[in-house]
Amino acid sequence: MQLRLILISMIFCINGYGHESNFSYLNIDWQKRSAQWDINIIDLDYAISLDQNADNQLTWGELQKQQKKIKTYLLPRLQIKSGSENCNIKALPAQINPLNKGIYYSLRLTLKCKPTSHPQIQVAYHLFYDIDTHHQLLLTLTTATKTINHTLYAKDNRWQINIDQYTKKSTFLHFLKLGMMHVLIGFDHLLFLVTLLLPAVLLWKNKQWLKQPRITTITWSLVKVVSAFSLAHSITLTLATLKVIQWPSHWIEVSIAFSIIVVACNNLYPLVSKRYWLLAFTFGLLHGMGFANVLLNSEMAQKALFTTLLAFNVGVEMGQLLIVTLVIPIIFLLSRWRIYRYIMQISSIIIMLIGAFWLVERLSC
Amino acid sequence: MPSTTFFNIILLCGISISGVWAKPYTPQHADDIVAQLPLSKDPDRIKLQQLRASLSQQPKQLSVALHYSYAALRLAQRHAEPRFYGYIKAALEPWWQQTPMPSEVQLLRAIIAQSQHHFKLALIDLHVVLKQQPHNAHARLVKALILYTQGKYQQAKQACTRLILFSDHLTSTLCIVQVTSANGQARKGRQLLLKQLRQTKQTSPRLQLWGWTLLAEISQRLNEPQLAEEYYKKALQWDDKDHYLNVAYADFLLETHRYQDIINRYSLPLSNPLLVRLAFAEKALEKPIFRQHQLFLKQRFATEQQQNDRHWRDYALYLLLREQPQQALSAAITHWQTQRQPEDTLLVYRAALAAKQPQAIETIAQWFKQQKLEDYRIQSIANSLKIQ
Numbered sequence: 001m002q003l004r005l006i007l008i009s010m011i012f013c014i015n016g017y018g019h020e021s022n023f024s025y026l027n028i029d030w031q032k033r034s035a036q037w038d039i040n041i042i043d044l045d046y047a048i049s050l051d052q053n054a055d056n057q058l059t060w061g062e063l064q065k066q067q068k069k070i071k072t073y074l075l076p077r078l079q080i081k082s083g084s085e086n087c088n089i090k091a092l093p094a095q096i097n098p099l100n101k102g103i104y105y106s107l108r109l110t111l112k113c114k115p116t117s118h119p120q121i122q123v124a125y126h127l128f129y130d131i132d133t134h135h136q137l138l139l140t141l142t143t144a145t146k147t148i149n150h151t152l153y154a155k156d157n158r159w160q161i162n163i164d165q166y167t168k169k170s171t172f173l174h175f176l177k178l179g180m181m182h183v184l185i186g187f188d189h190l191l192f193l194v195t196l197l198l199p200a201v202l203l204w205k206n207k208q209w210l211k212q213p214r215i216t217t218i219t220w221s222l223v224k225v226v227s228a229f230s231l232a233h234s235i236t237l238t239l240a241t242l243k244v245i246q247w248p249s250h251w252i253e254v255s256i257a258f259s260i261i262v263v264a265c266n267n268l269y270p271l272v273s274k275r276y277w278l279l280a281f282t283f284g285l286l287h288g289m290g291f292a293n294v295l296l297n298s299e300m301a302q303k304a305l306f307t308t309l310l311a312f313n314v315g316v317e318m319g320q321l322l323i324v325t326l327v328i329p330i331i332f333l334l335s336r337w338r339i340y341r342y343i344m345q346i347s348s349i350i351i352m353l354i355g356a357f358w359l360v361e362r363l364s365c
Numbered sequence: 366m367p368s369t370t371f372f373n374i375i376l377l378c379g380i381s382i383s384g385v386w387a388k389p390y391t392p393q394h395a396d397d398i399v400a401q402l403p404l405s406k407d408p409d410r411i412k413l414q415q416l417r418a419s420l421s422q423q424p425k426q427l428s429v430a431l432h433y434s435y436a437a438l439r440l441a442q443r444h445a446e447p448r449f450y451g452y453i454k455a456a457l458e459p460w461w462q463q464t465p466m467p468s469e470v471q472l473l474r475a476i477i478a479q480s481q482h483h484f485k486l487a488l489i490d491l492h493v494v495l496k497q498q499p500h501n502a503h504a505r506l507v508k509a510l511i512l513y514t515q516g517k518y519q520q521a522k523q524a525c526t527r528l529i530l531f532s533d534h535l536t537s538t539l540c541i542v543q544v545t546s547a548n549g550q551a552r553k554g555r556q557l558l559l560k561q562l563r564q565t566k567q568t569s570p571r572l573q574l575w576g577w578t579l580l581a582e583i584s585q586r587l588n589e590p591q592l593a594e595e596y597y598k599k600a601l602q603w604d605d606k607d608h609y610l611n612v613a614y615a616d617f618l619l620e621t622h623r624y625q626d627i628i629n630r631y632s633l634p635l636s637n638p639l640l641v642r643l644a645f646a647e648k649a650l651e652k653p654i655f656r657q658h659q660l661f662l663k664q665r666f667a668t669e670q671q672q673n674d675r676h677w678r679d680y681a682l683y684l685l686l687r688e689q690p691q692q693a694l695s696a697a698i699t700h701w702q703t704q705r706q707p708e709d710t711l712l713v714y715r716a717a718l719a720a721k722q723p724q725a726i727e728t729i730a731q732w733f734k735q736q737k738l739e740d741y742r743i744q745s746i747a748n749s750l751k752i753q
Binding site: 022036038041042043045046049050051054055056057058059060061063064093095096097103104106108129130131132133134135154 | 388389390391392394395396397398399400401402403404405406410414417421447448450451452454455458
């Protein structure tokens with residue numbers, strides 16, 4: 001017995017296929033309620049003997065004959081819960097997945113989970129731990145908003161995670177907020193708008209800026225400018241998001257910077273002094289395409305275009321409205337002073353320089 | 366061979382589709398081969414499955430669990446397949462957390478640790494086992510071999526000598542010669558061992574395998590390739606599939622420039638060490654398949670890196686294959702910090718030669734001289750690099 005037990009430890013550097021444990025892979029797409037489970041055929045063979053004719057090879061036919069046996073072995077060893085109830089896991093016909101660590105038995109799974117208000121997913125995994133404590137499951141969970149990776153071990157074979165429940169309502173609110181933020185923080189849009197509003201309280205006459213006395217005129221022209229701008233950017237925002245029009249975003253950014261220079265210069269020497277709203281509309285078309293980039297780059301938006309487009313648009317308008325209601329009273333008050341025209345001109349120069357700076361920056365990037 | 370080609374094709378599909386989320390496919394025909402199961406016919410593994418069946422009937426029976434574990438251990442060593450260590454751990458799970466751990470279980474834990482290069486942990490466990498069971502020859506042997514691997518020849522020799530009391534003559538001779546042949550006693554050791562192997566009535570395949578392999582390796586170091594070939598052939602008769610032997614033999618074939626022999630002998634699926642050596646041969650003969658195998662190796666080593674499980678020796682060889690001598694040298698030196706068998710020292714020298722950096726291995730060169738390791742390959746590199 002002693003001699004039999006004296007096995008020669010010819011294991012000076014046992015470097016087989018790597019000291020890695022054997023792995024299985026599980027990729028869950030939560031939105032589709034589907035998953036792909038890949039199990040190494042060698043591990044599976046050890047557990048339930050797949051090579052029926054013992055010729056060291058596994059043919060597709062051999063494997064297919066044992067589908068039921070394999071599924072009966074595998075499925076009870078995986079549980080996925082949504083909220084407090086186990087999902088019903090159904091396996092579609094298996095496939096073969098050759099990964100560079102071996103040949104894998106690949107099961108596509110569909111999950112039938114009861115709808116729940118409790119946004120939690122639980123995965124419990126028991127495959128092979130009774131045979132091999134080194135076995136690991138590499139889990140990837142993809143939700144609407146993120147992709148999470150996790151490893152399950154013999155000693156740690158349960159995992160749960162709270163997922164964001166993206167309802168229509170929360171998506172709407174999310175993009176509403178995003179729209180608002182984009183305007184409030186999007187300094188270039190802001191600057192453009194303010195630049196347009198500055199001369200609203202003045203009148204260009206005889207080659208100089210004079211105070212516009214009539215409040216109704218002022219109000220009416222403000223309304224026209226803001227509305228024209230809003231309408232224009234709503235149109236192009238929609239068209240660009242729906243990919244009806246597509247301009248390279250680099251040039252859009254450059255043009256936006258250019259637009260700021262134009263309106264700032266126009267404040268100094270107006271080529272356009274009446275029908276400001278036309279200027280606002282024209283450049284509004286441009287700015288709308290700039291807004292669209294946010295939606296075009298958002299995976300989430302792409303999945304719910306109508307909701308997100310509407311929400312974003314409304315958000316942009318709301319943000320704009322906020323700015324306008326803050327800025328206009330200030331302009332009004334300032335315009336009581338005689339030096340207002342100089343304030344406007346100086347501000348316009350500064351704005352023009354900022355615009356020029358952005359132009360150069362965006363051109364060179 | 367059609368099946369190998371098919372498997373290679375499948376592997377290539379796997380390679381060309383990078384990342385875990387490769388495309389699964391449905392094979393077209395029932396007799397399409399989807400996988401090679403190299404061990405499914407192996408009698409040892411079949412026996413192992415039977416043992417597992419009986420173990421699952423009595424999971425708390427230590428003797429059954431030990432029987433299973435040793436059967437798995439033999440497979441692990443023979444095929445260099447680390448899965449089996451996981452199997453052993455699973456089988457011994459009921460005792461793994463026990464304090465005190467039963468000696469037999471602790472010994473297996475030490476052996477698994479050793480195989481994963483956690484030498485310090487292994488030695489700690491072995492120390493405890495030997496304290497409780499001073500007569501435990503297996504534990505003492507494992508300890509001796511760890512010490513040998515670490516280059517602590519004096520201590521290793523001591524442990525081997527103690528083995529004389531508790532084990533058969535051949536085993537203790539093997540142990541002693543393993544150590545002393547790397548420590549200035551190559552010819553004497555070889556002679557002694559040869560005599561023992563011929564005379565002994567001990568026909569344990571594992572011991573014979575070890576013996577002839579060791580004789581071959583010593584002969585290789587002494588620049589006697591005909592003898593080495595003869596001994597390798599004898600070893601292969603005892604076990605054609607043993608992983609350690611095959612790696613050593615592949616090295617021998619490379620050194621004697623027998624590249625076609627390597628290509629004829631080794632085909633996929635292969636472990637990393639064997640695949641690297643095959644790739645060297647293919648590169649030397651400018652075989653087109655070299656590029657695929659190199660790519661395959663690249664991905665395997667990338668996976669190792671991802672899992673934080675770098676095997677420095679193979680990696681150093683791979684870097685030499687890729688003609689990146691600087692990195693190869695630093696990998697070889699890293700490896701040498703924990704393992705100092707003659708092959709490991711040789712690897713460092715090879716890398717230093719490729720990188721033309723003799724100064725990087727000054728301490729190692731000193732050690733080499735001190736230990737009186739007789740290895741003509743190392744000596745000739747030392748001469749080329751003009752290391753004293």
